[in-house]
Amino acid sequence: MIDYHKKLFQPIQIGRHKAQNRIEIAPAGAFLNNPDGSGNEKFRAYMKDISRSGAGIVTVGVSDINKQPLGGKAPWLANPGLISEYAETTEIMHLYGCLASIELVPVRQMLSPGFAVATQSSREEIRELIDEYAKAADFCLKAGFDMIMIHGGHGNVPGMFFSEKYNKRNDEYGGSFENRCRFGEELLDAVRREVGDKLAIEYRISAEELTADGMGIEETLNYAKKIQDRIDILHISRGLLEEDSLLPYIFSPAYFPRGLNLEAAKVFKKELSIPVSVVGGFNLDLAAEVVEQGDVDMVAMMRNMLADPLSIRKAKAGKSADIRPCVRCNTCINQTHSKMLGICCAVNPEIGRETWYSGIESKAGKKKVVMVGGGPGNLEAARTAADRGHQVVILEKEKELGGALRMACAAEFKADLKKYLDWSIYTVVNHKNIRVCLNTNATANVIRGENPDAIFLGIGSKPVLPAFTASKSGKVVWVGDVELKKAETGSDVIVVGAGFTGMEAALALAREGKKVRIIDMIPESRIGADGVHISIIGLKKLLLEAGVTFICEVKLEDVTAEGAIISRKDISRELLTCDTVVLSLGVRTDEAEVEALSHLVEETYILGDCATKGGTLYNAVKMGHALAMDL
Incomplete structure (x- = not known):
């Protein structure tokens, strides 16, 4: 120390x-x-x-x-x-x-x-x-x-x-x-x-x-x-x-x-x-x-x-x-x-x-609040609500808290984010007003059994995984499984999707000594344009130093045993031979699950990747805090 x-x-x-x-x-x-x-x-x-x-x-x-x-x-x-x-x-x-x-x-x-x-x-x-x-x-x-x-x-x-x-x-x-x-x-x-x-x-x-x-x-x-x-x-x-x-x-x-x-x-x-x-x-x-x-x-x-x-x-x-x-x-x-x-x-x-928050006091009476999902937005909401005296229960289907943030901080160069996640979990599990239930599927009956006054739905999202010819052969893997070491890749890798997640995975793979190419439909000049400008400059610099190359303005048409088939604007096609294709195509909300759980009690909040302003740590934490302050 x-x-x-x-x-x-x-x-x-x-x-x-x-x-x-x-x-x-x-x-x-x-x-x-x-x-x-x-x-x-x-x-x-x-x-x-x-x-x-x-x-x-x-x-x-x-x-x-x-x-x-x-x-x-x-x-x-x-x-x-x-x-x-x-x-x-x-x-x-x-x-x-x-x-x-x-x-x-x-x-x-x-x-x-x-x-x-x-x-x-x-x-x-x-x-x-x-x-x-x-x-x-x-x-x-x-x-x-x-x-x-x-x-x-x-x-x-x-x-x-x-x-x-x-x-x-x-x-x-x-x-x-x-x-x-x-x-x-x-x-x-x-x-x-x-x-x-x-x-x-x-x-x-x-x-x-x-x-x-x-x-x-x-x-x-x-x-x-x-x-x-x-x-x-x-x-x-x-x-x-x-x-x-x-x-x-x-x-x-x-x-x-x-x-x-x-x-x-x-x-x-x-x-x-x-x-x-x-x-x-x-x-x-x-x-x-x-x-x-x-x-x-x-x-x-x-x-x-x-x-x-x-x-x-x-x-x-x-x-x-x-x-x-x-x-x-x-x-x-x-x-x-x-x-x-x-x-x-x-x-x-x-x-x-x-x-915004000075002078805000809890409304009359303390509430029983159920958080469905243990991602960063719900962790912030749980901590904030508990600090204000409410009784909070977190229902998490996985064996650990953290949600998608666990994947985001898996690379060795994301140690700062990992430290934040560890802090967030530590402060939640050690809070006297919070009870954490892991390996718990938050069905409607389970939630009703808690008799909540309010529900926070932060159930996350599902990855976009199109079906390809080689989808079940191990040739195609999801970026989250790669980052969490649940899936292996070969020595020649194509990452599909030049968002932060795809680029960070590419950097981690390149630092393992692998040949990595990133493909995306947008022009290279637009990569990271909607993200944090300074961080994207630094990440691109490190990718260049690691030998990662971009192939832009192309569409992934199929993945076969030989590799990735891409099409260009002129409709021409090309086979990019490789060992593994890593899909980093974003996520989509499980709308059916959200709909099934959103009418159990009148006071229900939707946040994180489920919400219109989800998708980033900033949005998840901001929303979780603001909604919990409104209890």
Whole structure:
């Protein structure tokens, strides 16, 4: 067991301020504010939720410094009339002992091409931009913040001016190393003139831009050495937001290892005289390890805190088993960075929705609730209902809880999802208000025997398995059986269906040394278009590295002893010889079973794969929680 009480929970001095521990909640745009950039109850409730985590530093993300904002729902720091609004936010944050920090970003320039900002901005525009930073810092000081974060990484404005990739100027702001450092130096000097040491300054940097023509760690380290006397802590990340292929290195999905930026951060820690923080897929266990070893001074994380805002408190109290794990699905990042919508979480249905559920009390009288099926939606519903005092019975036909999620987390690279499933089952089976009945077929008579007041139907779905010539020969297998090791495949495999399930199975098979091809009816450019953008980029990259190939815009016509017969748009047919065909064609609801059980009691809810908004962990958990809160 990790002893978090050693160095991770020791205070650390950041400028003139002291953080209560070495954990920092990294900045993430929540997009919960009013369209004019002012605060509201929804934003303040969210900030209260993550501030009560017990972190040493809590950072408000993506806060616009521009005099003329682009709009949206990000905080706006150029309107003095909003200072009092954000003073309420810092007051809430300070209740929980954290240092209140905020990320300063010129949103208009951040969303513009890096080359245009760094190369084509006039000297007057540069001076105006630096002035906007300084005035925003003053705004933050007056609003009660303890710190600001200057985002100079990921291709943000200071990074644009420093990077040879973007900066092609031939004046005092471009060309030589000294000139490319000038913007950042003048920016930090202007901020210090405005606020002195009253605000601690954190500077986020991309240690490496990770492109052939981008900045490497050696030159970035030299830049950090030039500015370290102007800042109080350096925050290490890597990559560029403009490059889609690099997004998985900024927001590591479950397929990637944790702590992607650690080795780079260790270089900076060794060479600098100021504290160094690192971000990049850390959890509390890894954070405790790297801080204890002296690799870095602090660790920044965000997604873990969205999944369980009380995770730090639970760890400190020795209750790590109670921490709801982040599955690194990037639903949160997809919602905010890709769609510019309000923040959410696949496993924590209340994050960003705090005002939806605050003050909700159980209706008169506790109820007897029967959950038909033990999938993730019903597990969430059971936990929520039981927490509210209802008596819950789960009827599961299989020998284990988990439903289709067991298949989804079978691959070794889905360890995060497996940890979540284990937590979900653990919290349910150990709840005093929940009784679990495994190997139980939930017939109408069995359900009536429980005399329920309410029924939750989460009976799952059945795989789509068309009949082919070789269907009964072992040549054709279902993807779920492959992932659960109930079916074997040969060394040459065709996976039919390029959804997440099919691609994950293909990756697992390829890593076993098998030749794998994926076929689908849609164009290759459309694969994953409806899924989580960052995760699909990472998964496709790993598939390419593993040698998996796609054959798109084809239809599977038959499977014979020789292999898969496909047809193309021109009606031509082709035999793809292989050992095994793995079907990953989705699922369909067992409508007859749903119909048979949906009229037993008046208060009946349908969720999970049975519902119109089923099919993903996010939808199942969100629906299960919301319906249970309505009991």
